[in-house]
Amino acid sequence: MLNPQSLRAALPVFSLVIILVPIFYIQPRTMSYFGLNLLLQLAVPIALATIAQMFILAVNDLDLSMGGYVGVVACISATYLNDTPLLGVVLLGLCVAGYAAVGALIHWRNLPSIVVTLGMLFVWQGLAVLVLPTPGGKAPEWVKDFMALKIPLIPFPIVAAAVLALVVHFGLMHSSYGAVLRGVGGNPKAVARAGWSLLKAKMVMYALAGVFGVLSGLSLIGLTTSAQANIAMPYTLLSIAGVILGGGEFVGGRVSPIGAVLGALTLALATRALTFFSIPPDWQIGAQGAILIIVLALRAVINRREG
Amino acid sequence: MQTPHKLIVDLKNVAKSFGAVQALSRVDLQVAAGECLGLVGHNGAGKSTLMHTIAGTLSPDSGEMIFHHQPHSRRFNVVAAHRMGIRCVFQELSLCPNLTVAENARIFHSDLKGLGWKKRARRLIGEKLDEIFPGHGISPDDVVGDLSIDHRQMVEIARAFTVSEDPLHLVILDEPTSSLDSVTAEQLLRYMRKVVGSGVSCILISHLLGEVLTYSDRIVVMRDGVVVAAKAAGEFNRDSLVAAMGNVTEKKKIQALEQFVKQRGDTPVCVRARPPHLGECLELVAHRGEIIGLAGLAGHGQTDLLLQVFQRLGGAEVRGPVALVAGDRQTDGIFHLWSIGMNITVGSLRGLRKFGLLDAEQETVTSNQWKQRIGIKTPDMGNNIYSLSGGNQQKALFARALGSDAEIVLMDDPMRGVDVGTKLEVYDLIRTEAKKGRTFLWYTTEMEELNNCDHVYIFRNGRIVVDLPRSELTEEKVLHSSFQEGV
Numbered sequence: 001m002l003n004p005q006s007l008r009a010a011l012p013v014f015s016l017v018i019i020l021v022p023i024f025y026i027q028p029r030t031m032s033y034f035g036l037n038l039l040l041q042l043a044v045p046i047a048l049a050t051i052a053q054m055f056i057l058a059v060n061d062l063d064l065s066m067g068g069y070v071g072v073v074a075c076i077s078a079t080y081l082n083d084t085p086l087l088g089v090v091l092l093g094l095c096v097a098g099y100a101a102v103g104a105l106i107h108w109r110n111l112p113s114i115v116v117t118l119g120m121l122f123v124w125q126g127l128a129v130l131v132l133p134t135p136g137g138k139a140p141e142w143v144k145d146f147m148a149l150k151i152p153l154i155p156f157p158i159v160a161a162a163v164l165a166l167v168v169h170f171g172l173m174h175s176s177y178g179a180v181l182r183g184v185g186g187n188p189k190a191v192a193r194a195g196w197s198l199l200k201a202k203m204v205m206y207a208l209a210g211v212f213g214v215l216s217g218l219s220l221i222g223l224t225t226s227a228q229a230n231i232a233m234p235y236t237l238l239s240i241a242g243v244i245l246g247g248g249e250f251v252g253g254r255v256s257p258i259g260a261v262l263g264a265l266t267l268a269l270a271t272r273a274l275t276f277f278s279i280p281p282d283w284q285i286g287a288q289g290a291i292l293i294i295v296l297a298l299r300a301v302i303n304r305r306e307g
Numbered sequence: 308m309q310t311p312h313k314l315i316v317d318l319k320n321v322a323k324s325f326g327a328v329q330a331l332s333r334v335d336l337q338v339a340a341g342e343c344l345g346l347v348g349h350n351g352a353g354k355s356t357l358m359h360t361i362a363g364t365l366s367p368d369s370g371e372m373i374f375h376h377q378p379h380s381r382r383f384n385v386v387a388a389h390r391m392g393i394r395c396v397f398q399e400l401s402l403c404p405n406l407t408v409a410e411n412a413r414i415f416h417s418d419l420k421g422l423g424w425k426k427r428a429r430r431l432i433g434e435k436l437d438e439i440f441p442g443h444g445i446s447p448d449d450v451v452g453d454l455s456i457d458h459r460q461m462v463e464i465a466r467a468f469t470v471s472e473d474p475l476h477l478v479i480l481d482e483p484t485s486s487l488d489s490v491t492a493e494q495l496l497r498y499m500r501k502v503v504g505s506g507v508s509c510i511l512i513s514h515l516l517g518e519v520l521t522y523s524d525r526i527v528v529m530r531d532g533v534v535v536a537a538k539a540a541g542e543f544n545r546d547s548l549v550a551a552m553g554n555v556t557e558k559k560k561i562q563a564l565e566q567f568v569k570q571r572g573d574t575p576v577c578v579r580a581r582p583p584h585l586g587e588c589l590e591l592v593a594h595r596g597e598i599i600g601l602a603g604l605a606g607h608g609q610t611d612l613l614l615q616v617f618q619r620l621g622g623a624e625v626r627g628p629v630a631l632v633a634g635d636r637q638t639d640g641i642f643h644l645w646s647i648g649m650n651i652t653v654g655s656l657r658g659l660r661k662f663g664l665l666d667a668e669q670e671t672v673t674s675n676q677w678k679q680r681i682g683i684k685t686p687d688m689g690n691n692i693y694s695l696s697g698g699n700q701q702k703a704l705f706a707r708a709l710g711s712d713a714e715i716v717l718m719d720d721p722m723r724g725v726d727v728g729t730k731l732e733v734y735d736l737i738r739t740e741a742k743k744g745r746t747f748l749w750y751t752t753e754m755e756e757l758n759n760c761d762h763v764y765i766f767r768n769g770r771i772v773v774d775l776p777r778s779e780l781t782e783e784k785v786l787h788s789s790f791q792e793g794v
Contacts, residue, residue, distance in 0.1 A: 005453070176420040179410040186403030186452075193364060193401055194414045195386040252452075253405040 007302050012246045012262040015295045019269045026276045033155055040157035041223055043268035044147070045070070047161050048216035049235045050242035050264040051168055051257060052209040057243050058172070058185045058255045059205050061106065061113030066213065066239050068124030069095070070232035073217025075128045078137025078227035085140070096210035103206025107199050121236070128229035135228035139221040147222030160219075161261050168257035181205060185253020241292055242267050247299070267292075313340040314376060315477050315508050316361055316393075321370030323356055330356040331367070332532045338477060341506045343499065345523030345540060347516065349552055349604075349754070349786070353532040354512050358479050361510075362395035363388035375476075392476030394467040396483055400459055404452030408432055408462050411451055418472040435465040439498045440491055456486045464495060468502065478502070479510045484518060496522045514604055516548055516790055528552055549790065553754070553782040577715060577746050580616050580623035582608050582769055589771040591764050593715075593748060598741050600760030601750040603789045605720075608769035609750040610634070613717045616748065627746075630654065630713030632704050634720040634750075640704045641692055647703055648674030648688035654707035677706040681736055698729035705733060709740060716740075718749045722756065734759050754782050765789060 023039070024031050030039050049066055056063040073095060081088025102120055106113050149156050172178040183191045184201045192198050216235070221227050244250070245266055246259030270291050274284045316338040323331040331353045338344050348354050359365040360372070363385040372379050374391050388395075402411050412432040413419045419428050429447040436443050440461050451459055460483070467478050480499070484492035499509050500522060513519050519526060519540075526543050528536040528551040536551040543551075578593040591612065593599045601609040616623050617631050633639035642650055652659060652670050659669045674688040681702050685695060692700060701721055708716050722730055737747055737759065749760060757763050763780055765773040765788045773788040 174425070176413055176424040179406060179413045183403040183406055183410070183414050186405035187401065190401035190403055191414055193362075193385050193397075195389055195417065196414070253403065 008247060008299065009256070009259070011295070011299055011302065012256075012259040012266070015245065015291075016262050016266045016269070019266055019273050019291075023269065023273050023276050033153075037155040037157060039269065039272055040155065040161075040265065041147075043265045044157050044160050045216045045220035045223070045232075046235065046238055046242065046268050047164055047261045047264035048212050048219060049232070049239040050246070050260045051164060052212035052216060053239035054168075054243045054246075054248060054255050054257065054260045055172075055205045055209040055212070056113070057240075057248055057250065058182055058253050059202055060185050060188075060251045060253065061103075061117075061202075062240065062250070063117045063209060064114060064236055065102075065117040065120035065124055066209075067233040067236035068121040068128065069099070069210075069213045070217045070220065070235050071227075071229055072124045072128040072131065073214050074221045074224075074227040074231050075132040075137065075229060077143065077218055078139055078221050079132055082138050082140045092214050096207055096214060099210030099213070100203045100207035103202040104199060106206075107202040125229065132227055132229060135226065137221075137227045139225045139227075143218050143222040144225060147219055161265060165258045165261040172255075172257055182253045182255070185251070185255075238264070238267055245292065245295055314338065315340055315374065317373040317376075318357075318361070319371040319373070321357075321360060321367045321372065323360060323365060323367045329532050331360070333370070334529075334532070334534055336527065336534065338508050338510060340476070340508055341503060342525060343503045343509045343511060343523045345519035345526040346510055346512045346529065347514075347519055347526065347548060347552060348529035349752075352529040352552075354529055355481060356532075357529070358395060358481055358510065358512065361388070361477075362393060362397075362479060364395075390473055392474040393479070394475065394477070395479040395481065396464055396467045397481055400463055402451045402459060402463055402466075405450070407448050407450050408445060408454075409447040411462065412447075412466055412469060415466050415469070416471040416473075431469050431471065432462070432465060435469045436461065439465050439468065440494050443491075457488065457491065460486050461491065468498075475507055477508045477510070479512075481512045482514065483511070484513060484515060492518070514790055516545055520545065520548070549783060549786045553786050575626075576624075577626040578616055578624065578748065580612060580621070580625075582612055582766075582771060583615070583621045589764065589774050591748075591771060593746050593762075595714075595746055596741055596744050597761045598737060598747040598749060598759060600757045600763035601748065601766060602752075602757055602763050602785050603766035603772075605752050607766040607789075609766050610719050611769070612766075613719055613748060613750055616715075617717055625715065627714030628712050629715045629717060630708035630711050632708045632716065632718045632721045634718075634723055636697070636700055636704065639719075641700060643693070645692060646689045647678075647683065647685060647692050647695060650692045650703050651677050651688075651706045651710060654711040658712075673710065677703075677710060681706055682732060698725040701725050702729060702733065705736065709736070709745075714744070715746045715748070718747060718751075720750050720752055722751065722753065730756075754785065757785065 029035050049070055053063055053066055073092065076088060076091050076095070080091055102116060105111065106116050151159050172182065180191060180196055181201055181204065184198060188198055191201070217232065220232060224231065242264035243255065243260045244263070246256055246261070246263030248255040248260060267288070270288050271284065274287050279287055314337055316336065318334060318336040321331055321334045322329070334353070334357060336357065346354050356365060360367050363383050366383065372383060379387070403414065406414070409425060409428040409432055412428045413424060416431070419431070433447045436445055443458070443461055445454065445458050445462060451462065454462065464480070464483055468475070483495060487495065496518060499511070503509055511519060511523055520543060523540045526538060526540050526548070527534055528548065530552060574595040574597070576592055577595050579590065581590045582588055591599070601612065603609065613631065615621050616625055617629055619625050642653065645653075648671065651674050655673070656665065659666055659673065661669065671688070677683065678685070678688055683695065683699050683702050683706070685699070692703065695703065704721070722733070734756075741747055749756070751757060757780060761777050763775045763777075763785070764771045765775065765785060767789060773784070775784060
């Protein structure tokens with residue numbers, strides 16, 4: 001019998017396969033280079049947003065503003081970054097700084113992150129409308145080119161996802177400061193007692209979330225080529241679900257970057273799969289929820305056996 | 308003892324209070340280099356507070372702290388303590404459960420970084436574990452959360468002894484053996500002596516008096532936030548230690564209270580419970596109208612038994628409705644945003660209904676009655692519960708339990724952090740209610756509160772080990788059976 005730990009680690013892979021196999025079965029043409037590219041394209045920005053959310057979850061917080069934030073980034077990128085690149089870069093830098101500031105505020109005043117980020121959701125949304133009142137704008141050419149990159153043999157989205165997963169995995173799971181950052185989620189008191197600044201750790205994590213949020217927004221408009229204020233609204237819930245699906249926990253600093261990327265791919269594919277199964281659009285959101293519940297229930301069963 | 312005393316720690320007149328509770332009052336403490344200091348005392352004597360002060364996690368309200376013969380500013384903190392070579396194994400585990408053993412070592416040592424840090428961290432903690440606990444069976448790559456509690460404690464202890472950049476001068480071991488079996492406990496204590504021999508000092512806090520007597524050079528006894536005795540270990544024995552910890556003048560009070568003694572068993576039994584423990588264990592029996600004390604050291608199964616009675620689990624026989632007065636007011640007792648009145652009446656809403664809805668007027672009347680009856684000090688019962696002092700908040704919680712239809716009231720060390728005046732008022736209230744036929748199960752860590760009980764059960768390691776009627780209750784007996792070592 002497999003031990004529960006490796007079972008839990010295998011669950012994200014398992015759920016991805018469960019979604020992928022029927023798609024391949026129903027529509028064998030998706031198994032090609034081109035098919036996979038099409039199938040997984042939109043998973044890249046979702047995976048980046050999921051990684052951003054994972055940094056927040058790793059310190060026992062929850063970010064409800066992710067969708068709004070990615071939206072602002074998309075709007076800034078489709079306007080300022082394209083027209084006046086320098087100003088665009090400065091604005092995106094300010095967005096990241098804003099995220100670090102939110103982290104500092106949450107730690108300093110000991111506020112519930114859910115409340116603060118819920119407020120920030122509306123702030124980001126408002127900013128997005130200010131930047132781009134009507135849908136439009138134009139993605140910078142280099143972003144579009146990057147997202148349309150053709151890599152021999154393996155489709156770009158798969159390479160991008162793998163690189164993302166590995167970079168974050170080594171950065172967070174294998175660096176020495178990464179251990180401290182994760183420790184903050186596990187036992188903040190112990191980390192503080194060992195002489196580390198919790199404020200700094202929280203700010204670093206929020207800033208990292210900000211950086212990956214920027215990457216998510218950029219990759220999103222690289223695919224859509226234009227932006228609108230509400231372009232990324234579903235990302236808040238998708239990113240949280242992705243982390244959890246990938247084996248992360250809401251509290252305790254237990255996260256897995258590789259799992260989170262797999263979780264994001266699974267969620268992105270689930271939407272496509274339901275179309276292939278010719279499930280009427282009215283039922284698709286419900287069916288997506290059902291998939292999530294089934295996977296989480298499976299994990300709860302495994303965890304209980306472990307406990 | 309070593310000759311020219313090189314003092315690692317020298318505390319003078321250190322005081323610390325939490326609200327109304329004076330945890331430390333004017334404590335002097337010296338630790339010399341290469342000395343093992345044993346520290347004993349009953350719960351709440353101030354041992355842990357004192358250790359947190361030395362480790363830099365709490366700052367004292369007043370007093371002088373001198374380390375290595377150099378007075379330290381008031382801004383002494385953990386980082387400074389660490390740099391000065393002071394380590395502490397805290398009673399509550401301070402490992403990160405989501406990290407591996409090696410990663411937890413990394414958190415402890417700020418210089419474990421850069422390339423190959425993981426390898427160095429693995430070696431550092433692995434070698435120390437091998438040195439202290441040969442044959443421990445812990446891998447540096449194990450995730451701490453997956454380890455059993457004794458392994459976790461071993462990791463924590465080993466980590467405190469690891470040396471990298473900062474020196475090691477003093478290790479504080481707060482109940483280090485509480486979750487170790489006898490073999491590993493002895494490995495640890497032997498290792499401790501070895502380290503002490505090489506010039507490092509240790510402070511050993513333990514409820515196992517035998518350990519302290521055997522392995523320390525000097526023993527300091529604390530009671531009620533002061534040091535009451537400090538002598539070489541050889542000058543103490545078990546009995547004199549217990550006597551030093553206890554309060555001898557208590558006896559008179561007991562005699563004064565003895566007139567309340569009731570005969571057991573002339574009223575029907577209303578609670579019968581037994582801790583869910585294998586092996587030999589007494590049964591708790593409460594008759595109607597009795598006040599039953601649950602004593603022993605904190606966290607030895609008293610709260611579990613109360614919860615077992617409350618939830619009627621594990622074959623607990625309970626006759627009558629039950630109410631619980633929580634000990635941890637902030638988390639388990641109080642509705643933070645509600646008024647004082649609402650906090651009281653929430654226990655008896657059924658009786659306040661009119662046509663199926665709550666009768667606001669009746670609610671006000673009831674809460675004002677309680678204000679009169681137990682003297683809650685507030686101008687208006689509609690004020691928020693936090694406008695009250697801690698003692699009065701606790702009174703409100705008592706009022707909630709007593710205002711309900713409960714015949715059995717469970718109290719989970721409810722007097723923590725309550726001032727003396729309020730305590731006496733509540734004691735009276737409990738005695739009056741008991742005379743009216745209510746039954747009280749009262750877990751308390753304070754000796755004097757046991758004097759209000761008709762019957763006392765003493766807990767140790769999750770079992771009831773002694774059953775004392777009021778007439779036989781003495782502080783020495785309680786201490787002796789709480790500290791008795793397992794055979």
